[in-house]
Amino acid sequence: MHGEKPKGHPGGHPGAGHGHGAFGKGGGPAVTDKSGGRKWLPKLIAWELTRSCNLDCIHCRAAARFGKYPNELTTEENMKFLEDVASFSSPIMIMTGGEPMLRDDIWDLAKHGTKLGLRMVMSPCGFLVTEETARKMIDSGIQRVSFSIDGATEESHDNFRRVRGAFASVMTAIENVKKVGLDFQVNTTVTKHNLADLPKILDLVISLGAKAHHPFLLVPTGRGADLKDQEIAPEDYEKALTWFYNMREKVPIQFKPTCAPHYYRIFRQQESAKGISVTPETHGLDAMSKGCMGGQSFAFVSNTGKVQICGFLETECGDIRKESFVKIWDTSKVFQQMRAWDDYNGRCGYCEFRKVCGGCRARAFAFTKDYMDEEPFCTYQPSEAAKKARDAKKAANE
Ligand SMILES: C[S@@+](CC[C@H](N)C(=O)[O-])C[C@H]1O[C@@H](n2cnc3c(N)ncnc32)[C@H](O)[C@@H]1O
Ligand code: SF4
Ligand code: SF4
16 A cells, blocks of 8 residues: 555654644653542643634534634633643643634643643644744744644545645645744544545655654544545454554654554554564553543543543533533543443453553444444454453452
């Protein structure tokens, strides 16, 4: 599928992230331990600063459109939220949308997060990233931006984003962040329309000088729910994820499937077939990353303050206007359920790989309306022995 590339970083990627379009290394510097002994801490928070957007993408999980959204969090509420997050953790804060740059207070919010020691990153759409705004990103402490490229050509990308000039705007935005020396990564949502073009998209991303390329698997939610005909068959996802695995050491940048939890099962199966066990010593952060991190080390806060395990599972876990984020993080029932993977339904509940994968809770929900159900895009059949072992473990804990 793809020509040979120079070897990347054998034995792990120094800049490997924590999933979900992860933006490089972990959170801010841990100067003092403020975790209060918590086992579960956020490492990455997607912070939807506005749902308003100048694109109209066919797959958009937020079904975002341009215009004023009522009731969005105010500057003060967002500042307070940052303080709450920083009081017990140091995650990467993804300033996202919609188009986060449509907010007037964007630089003040970024600066405030930086001052609090949080690692601030941003997911703009492209049109608003001029050389001047790229400098403002640097000045406010933003450490990396992500851009989406969903097609290898202008036509294919613009058809997906449904705005003429979208592809050109991303290319200009990339030139501008490069001029000011700001790191960027590229995200690509994988559907039938671009599956065959992935090698070309990867080549493009490398030639542009990105630090990382993160292909996202489609989650059929928001406008994405109408894309049933664009969903790739589970068997083809298996092939694509195996190709990602094979490519990861051939490319000079981090190449990491996102919201494709069973990639981590395939990763281990492939390494094990070569007689290699996956440990932090041999594989760095790749060994420590988990497939789905929603509610475990990842959270999403909506434009109106609703907390979710991620942006793709629209199940409210709390509201930062009513209680603190830290309280929601510690006590939300949904978050607790995400951390108890022995209780997941179907194959994901007893699979030998559940600790490193977990299946996509949002895709399960999109298919059956139960986020505890098994990942619909996974073809793996765990063993009966694994089922018995899980049942015995649960019985012993009762
Ligand atoms: C937080 S969004 C970034 C927001 C930004 N406005 C954009 O679209 O580039 C991160 C990635 O999720 C992707 N995404 C949005 N809806 C999706 C869906 N339903 N399934 C899978 N990926 C999706 C976006 O294309 C983007 O690459
Ligand atoms: S069955 Fe579930 S936990 Fe196991 S590999 Fe598939 S998606 Fe992951
Ligand atoms: S539920 Fe799915 S979309 Fe959400 S974080 Fe987990 S893998 Fe990603």
